Amino acid sequence: AQSVAQPEDQVNVAEGNPLTVKCTYSVSGNPYLFWYVQYPNRGLQFLLKYITGDNLVKGSYGFEAEFNKSQTSFHLKKPSALVSDSALYFCAVRPRQGGSYIPTFGRGTSLIVHP
Amino acid sequence: DGGITQSPKYLFRKEGQNVTLSCEQNLNHDAMYWYRQDPGQGLRLIYYSQIVNDFQKGDIAEGYSVSREKKESFPLTVTSAQKNPTAFYLCASSIGTASTHGYTFGSGTRLTVV
Numbered sequence: 001a002q003s004v005a006q007p008e009d010q011v012n013v014a015e016g017n018p019l020t021v022k023c024t025y026s027v028s029g030n031p032y033l034f035w036y037v038q039y040p041n042r043g044l045q046f047l048l049k050y051i052t053g054d055n056l057v058k059g060s061y062g063f064e065a066e067f068n069k070s071q072t073s074f075h076l077k078k079p080s081a082l083v084s085d086s087a088l089y090f091c092a093v094r095p096r097q098g099g100s101y102i103p104t105f106g107r108g109t110s111l112i113v114h115p
Numbered sequence: 116d117g118g119i120t121q122s123p124k125y126l127f128r129k130e131g132q133n134v135t136l137s138c139e140q141n142l143n144h145d146a147m148y149w150y151r152q153d154p155g156q157g158l159r160l161i162y163y164s165q166i167v168n169d170f171q172k173g174d175i176a177e178g179y180s181v182s183r184e185k186k187e188s189f190p191l192t193v194t195s196a197q198k199n200p201t202a203f204y205l206c207a208s209s210i211g212t213a214s215t216h217g218y219t220f221g222s223g224t225r226l227t228v229v
Contacts, residue, residue, distance in 0.1 A: 034217055043205050043220030051215050090157065101212040107157035
């Protein structure tokens with residue numbers, strides 16, 4: 001079975017500071033990993049994904065994520081946070097082969113960027 | 116613009132009533148999904164469909180039903196058997212279930228039991 005853990009319900013950061021939203025996963029074999037963002041009363045928007053290759057993946061709105069196989073982590077990062085980055089962030093995982101192709105989503109982390 | 120349209124945005128249901136949530140996509144995606152979102156619980160999969168006239172139960176299918184008569188449409192019916200239907204419902208689509216592309220989500224329907 002595959003699972004995702006987002007250990008922090010909420011992350012607070014000051015505008016201009018770097019931010020990290022944590023994600024760890026459990027899956028058989030190598031994973032495909034995804035990050036999505038959700039603004040209030042809206043659907044999720046795709047941010048970035050790790051499929052293969054470089055462990056540092058760059059995505060939309062200046063976000064990036066680092067795949068760490070040994071730590072089974074895929075933390076979302078941004079060098080300088082904006083107030084407009086305040087939203088709910090979801091990590092998702094699915095196995096590269098075998099099992100269900102349907103990704104499992106984490107519970108979400110609320111990011112609050114203070115002016 | 117291509118995308119997914121969910122309607123209505125807000126829906127109120129009386130006890131014992133069935134209601135249907137609409138989801139339409141013009142992305143030519145084969146796969147479509149319904150998720151339920153509750154505070155602090157993330158997204159839980161209700162049903163998904165890989166192709167027209169075929170669908171599979173997700174993790175929390177009890178009290179829900181779907182149909183997939185057209186590629187573009189995947190309506191969700193919340194039946195009276197669903198004991199706690201108040202939630203935010205999200206529809207999504209992808210090129211295929213095995214695709215490595217991310218999902219495209221609709222804007223959601225907020226269902227409230229009154």
